[in-house]
Amino acid sequence: MNPSVRLDQIEIESQSGLKTYDYVPITPESLDKMKELDKGASEAKKPVEIENPVLDNTRSGSALKGDPQHAFNDIIDNYAGDATKFPLEGGDGVNRSLYQIEGSLNGKKGIFEWIVDPDPVKGVTHRRFIEGVGITGKPNARP
Numbered sequence: 001m002n003p004s005v006r007l008d009q010i011e012i013e014s015q016s017g018l019k020t021y022d023y024v025p026i027t028p029e030s031l032d033k034m035k036e037l038d039k040g041a042s043e044a045k046k047p048v049e050i051e052n053p054v055l056d057n058t059r060s061g062s063a064l065k066g067d068p069q070h071a072f073n074d075i076i077d078n079y080a081g082d083a084t085k086f087p088l089e090g091g092d093g094v095n096r097s098l099y100q101i102e103g104s105l106n107g108k109k110g111i112f113e114w115i116v117d118p119d120p121v122k123g124v125t126h127r128r129f130i131e132g133v134g135i136t137g138k139p140n141a142r143p
Contacts, residue, residue: 050078050081051081052077053080053081053097053099054080054081054114054116054127055077057116057123058121058124059124060117061122061125061126062126062127063125069128070127070128072127076103079101079103079112080099080112083100083112083113084100085097085098085099086100088115094117094118094119095118097116098114098137098138098139099114099116100112100113100136101113101135102134103129105129109132110129110131110132110133111129111130111133111134111141112129113127113128113129113130113139113140113141114126115127115139
């Protein structure tokens with residue numbers, strides 16, 4: 001054995017939770033590799049926070065309807081941040097945001113869309129799945 005190589009004891013935990021101990025040579029390369037692996041492990045443990053204007057927002061108007069087109073699973077709202085955002089000026093002159101993303105519901109392809117009002121009391125005023133259409137940038141998938 002080379003006397004210039006330092007040996008350190010490491011703890012290894014298997015997937016089943018068994019811990020074993022071993023002596024390994026510590027070299028500059030192995031230290032760099034361990035730092036890289038440790039960094040990746042710590043990053044993997046951090047939860048991903050999902051934030052978008054639909055999540056945890058008030059619902060009003062058609063966003064409260066109970067039919068299958070409007071009352072799709074809430075987990076879909078997680079993807080509103082990945083949707084295409086369009087400016088939408090209402091007949092009342094209020095600037096709202098329209099979000100549309102392609103997806104499927106019960107095996108049928110279409111788009112999910114949301115309209116978010118700047119008034120926090122109103123919040124999400126529209127929430128709908130529209131079958132058989134693509135992203136149009138218009139509410140209710142109008143061409």
